[in-house]
Amino acid sequence: MTWVTLFLYAGATALSAIGVVFGKDRLLGRSVLVAAVGLAAQVASLGFRWVRVGHGPYLGFYEVSAALVLFVVATFVYAAWRQPRLASAGIGVMPVALLLLGGAMLAQGTEVPMTGKLTSFWLAIHVIFANLAFGAFVISFGLAIAYIVRERSSSGAWAKRFEKLPAQDALENLTVRYVLVGFFFWGIMIITGAIWANEAWGRYWGWDPVETWSLIVWIIYAVYLHLHYTLRWHGQRLAWVAILAMPLSLFTLVGIPAVFDTTHAGIGGLGKDL
Amino acid sequence: MRRIVRFLASPRLAAALLLFIGAWVTIATFVPQSITSPGEIAAWDAANPALATVVNAVGLHDAFTAPAFIVPSLLLALCTAVCAWQRTGVARRRARVLREVSAAGLANDFALAELSIPVASDVENDEAYRRVVATLRELGIPGSRVGDRVVSVSPWWTVWGTAIFHWALVALIVLMALGSLARASGQMGVAVGQTRPDQPESYGELTAGPLYRWASNDRSIRVDDFHLDYMAGGISRGPTPTVAVLDGDGEVLESRIVYPNHILRHGSLSIYPVDYGLSAEIAMLDDQGAEIQRTVQLLDFDGTSPDGTAPVSEIGLYGSNGQVLNRLIVSVPLDSVPEGFLGRIPKDPSAHVVVADLTGAVLLDEVLRPGEEAALPLGGSLRLLGVDYYARLQIVDDPTITLLYIAGAIALVGLGIATLARQMIFTAGILTESEARIMAVRMRLWRIHTTSKSEIESELRRALGATEGSA
Numbered sequence: 001m002t003w004v005t006l007f008l009y010a011g012a013t014a015l016s017a018i019g020v021v022f023g024k025d026r027l028l029g030r031s032v033l034v035a036a037v038g039l040a041a042q043v044a045s046l047g048f049r050w051v052r053v054g055h056g057p058y059l060g061f062y063e064v065s066a067a068l069v070l071f072v073v074a075t076f077v078y079a080a081w082r083q084p085r086l087a088s089a090g091i092g093v094m095p096v097a098l099l100l101l102g103g104a105m106l107a108q109g110t111e112v113p114m115t116g117k118l119t120s121f122w123l124a125i126h127v128i129f130a131n132l133a134f135g136a137f138v139i140s141f142g143l144a145i146a147y148i149v150r151e152r153s154s155s156g157a158w159a160k161r162f163e164k165l166p167a168q169d170a171l172e173n174l175t176v177r178y179v180l181v182g183f184f185f186w187g188i189m190i191i192t193g194a195i196w197a198n199e200a201w202g203r204y205w206g207w208d209p210v211e212t213w214s215l216i217v218w219i220i221y222a223v224y225l226h227l228h229y230t231l232r233w234h235g236q237r238l239a240w241v242a243i244l245a246m247p248l249s250l251f252t253l254v255g256i257p258a259v260f261d262t263t264h265a266g267i268g269g270l271g272k273d274l
Numbered sequence: 275m276r277r278i279v280r281f282l283a284s285p286r287l288a289a290a291l292l293l294f295i296g297a298w299v300t301i302a303t304f305v306p307q308s309i310t311s312p313g314e315i316a317a318w319d320a321a322n323p324a325l326a327t328v329v330n331a332v333g334l335h336d337a338f339t340a341p342a343f344i345v346p347s348l349l350l351a352l353c354t355a356v357c358a359w360q361r362t363g364v365a366r367r368r369a370r371v372l373r374e375v376s377a378a379g380l381a382n383d384f385a386l387a388e389l390s391i392p393v394a395s396d397v398e399n400d401e402a403y404r405r406v407v408a409t410l411r412e413l414g415i416p417g418s419r420v421g422d423r424v425v426s427v428s429p430w431w432t433v434w435g436t437a438i439f440h441w442a443l444v445a446l447i448v449l450m451a452l453g454s455l456a457r458a459s460g461q462m463g464v465a466v467g468q469t470r471p472d473q474p475e476s477y478g479e480l481t482a483g484p485l486y487r488w489a490s491n492d493r494s495i496r497v498d499d500f501h502l503d504y505m506a507g508g509i510s511r512g513p514t515p516t517v518a519v520l521d522g523d524g525e526v527l528e529s530r531i532v533y534p535n536h537i538l539r540h541g542s543l544s545i546y547p548v549d550y551g552l553s554a555e556i557a558m559l560d561d562q563g564a565e566i567q568r569t570v571q572l573l574d575f576d577g578t579s580p581d582g583t584a585p586v587s588e589i590g591l592y593g594s595n596g597q598v599l600n601r602l603i604v605s606v607p608l609d610s611v612p613e614g615f616l617g618r619i620p621k622d623p624s625a626h627v628v629v630a631d632l633t634g635a636v637l638l639d640e641v642l643r644p645g646e647e648a649a650l651p652l653g654g655s656l657r658l659l660g661v662d663y664y665a666r667l668q669i670v671d672d673p674t675i676t677l678l679y680i681a682g683a684i685a686l687v688g689l690g691i692a693t694l695a696r697q698m699i700f701t702a703g704i705l706t707e708s709e710a711r712i713m714a715v716r717m718r719l720w721r722i723h724t725t726s727k728s729e730i731e732s733e734l735r736r737a738l739g740a741t742e743g744s745a
């Protein structure tokens with residue numbers, strides 16, 4: 001089932017790439033449809049796994065990454081359904097989903113059991129908001145990429161290919177919007193995480209690398225928002241900040257255990273268990 | 275004063291402080307910290323001698339308590355307070371405009387119209403209004419027809435999000451700073467059946483802020499029971515004590531089985547289990563066999579000791595002159611050497627009692643079963659009363675946590691409003707000016723993210739024009 005998902009996401013990525021490069025609007029619509037079917041397949045695949053391992057997709061590298069991919073694609077499909085003109089942003093979004101799912105599948109076999117430390121109502125809230133925030137950040141990333149490609153196309157050829165997208169200023173506002181939504185969800189993730197840490201470990205903040213990095217990402221996006229709202233940054237340089245910040249949020253969510261020792265190994269678990 | 279406020283309200287300063295704090299914290303994650311990995315600092319310094327000089331000079335091993343972190347954070351709090359004050363003013367002004375628009379019943383909006391968009395002659399009035407509503411909807415704005423107007427006016431509270439959020443951020447930073455001054459947190463080992471006063475001498479490890487008042491702590495902590503592997507909800511909760519908090523008269527104030535995510539709370543006090551070990555209760559007897567004193571010796575599992583356990587601290591035995599002459603070292607020989615959390619009381623428990631003098635010469639080395647006695651070299655004897663578990667508890671008394679939670683919740687509500695609620699005024703109505711009809715639009719977008727003013731204008735022009743016709 002995961003292979004079916006991967007195949008469909010690859011299809012959606014290819015369709016959106018062809019749609020954009022050759023300026024075929026119909027293919028863009030199809031790419032969203034294929035992504036939606038892939039999404040259904042992924043929901044089924046993660047659902048089966050949930051039943052088999054007895055807990056939701058939040059333990060170990062595969063589950064965490066797959067859940068992130070699920071939320072990224074779901075956010076994208078939702079955005080493109082609400083505003084079909086956003087479909088071409090898929091060219092920035094779907095490759096992220098595809099690569100992350102592909103990477104996650106390398107670790108598909110690892111199953112991390114549920115432990116007493118994790119058994120908490122806060123876990124669900126904490127994890128859902130982490131996923132939602134990442135979904136929003138990836139959409140802002142995709143929109144910022146579309147913005148820059150269009151802006152840099154001196155001949156206007158690329159501008160034509162992204163014709164359906166909203167005008168540049170509206171596209172920029174949308175990027176800010178998604179950053180803001182992501183920032184909000186990330187804030188919920190941090191605060192619920194702090195409450196949960198207090199329940200589980202007896203401290204709400206301990207400067208563990210995962211905690212610290214989640215704060216770093218929050219600060220970076222706060223800087224982005226201030227650059228826009230208070231220092232009136234616009235255009236490409238603002239878009240670049242959104243593009244560069246997203247990989248840091250991904251690193252925080254799945255990459256930390258590979259680099260640092262953390263009590264949070266459950267969240268990323270690259271080669272670690274709890 | 276004015277200049278200071280202007281300085282603090284500068285957007286550049288806020289961005290610079292945020293960037294600095296972000297950068298400082300990022301660097302700190304690559305340098306061992308005394309709070310998370312104290313054991314690695316010396317090795318890191320030795321491996322990076324050149325960097326170590328700089329790191330130690332700026333306090334990067336204590337990055338989160340160093341002045342280089344605290345001072346900018348407090349300055350940021352101050353800036354944020356100034357900005358929150360300004361955002362409050364902005365919100366009040368915007369709220370007033372929103373109220374005026376509703377109160378004026380839209381009467382004066384033609385005079386204030388910012389856009390005049392020609393309506394094509396083949397488009398009826400009703401159709402024109404329908405197209406305006408449809409265009410707005412396509413751009414993600416909910417608008418509706420009210421009489422001969424299309425309106426979309428946000429409710430008054432939508433403009434308050436940013437101010438609330440920034441005030442709550444100030445509160446969070448201040449509370450965190452206050453918390454570190456007013457909090458006591460430490461670890462206390464309590465054997466099953468033992469009661470210890472909640473005072474500094476009962477703690478092994480303790481950090482207490484200068485504002486924490488021990489004198490008002492007339493309470494004690496007791497452990498009533500211990501399960502090596504407690505099951506709840508079908509999941510193993512690990513070593514789990516039952517803990518009680520008693521008042522000065524020994525009345526139970528609160529009692530609970532505590533394990534992760536199931537902690538004991540009493541007012542601002544919270545108690546969590548951290549670890550466990552064994553305990554040996556010992557009575558000291560005089561030469562006539564009368565009991566003089568009882569002590570509870572706490573023992574940690576220790577793979578390097580031959581018995582598998584080692585005392586948390588040694589006991590001094592006093593001579594008649596009141597000076598420590600001998601050391602008493604108690605351990606409990608395990609059935610097998612434990613690995614991690616598997617250490618358990620032996621089937622047939624006993625205590626291994628060693629008395630050494632200050633030079634380390636062993637004067638007594640015996641194994642006692644419960645009830646057995648050994649004569650001490652300095653006179654008198656000791657009796658083993660029993661062997662049990664002890665729970666190492668993390669005890670935190672932090673009066674700011676509830677307030678922090680409240681500030682956090684308010685911050686999220688404010689941010690939620692700033693993020694999700696539209697702050698805008700849009701009214702449009704048809705005016706007839708010598709044959710031609712125009713759609714007069716009044717539009718204020720304070721915060722709108724799904725579109726822009728120019729996009730709304732161009733889409734409306736398209737929708738109301740005759741040539742491209744439909745919206």
Ligand code: HEM
Nearest residue numbers: 222225229230283284285288353354357435436439443692
């Ligand atoms: C603790 C540090 C701070 C954080 C995390 C933070 C975060 C944010 C966020 C997330 C937003 C966008 C959402 C909203 O409008 O509420 C924002 C907006 C804003 N912030 Fe901050 N902020 C901080 C400190 C400051 C400071 C010191 C200033 C003053 C220079 C400031 C001034 C503003 C302004 C003017 C806006 C735009 C409001 C609007 O457009 O309506 N913030 N901030």
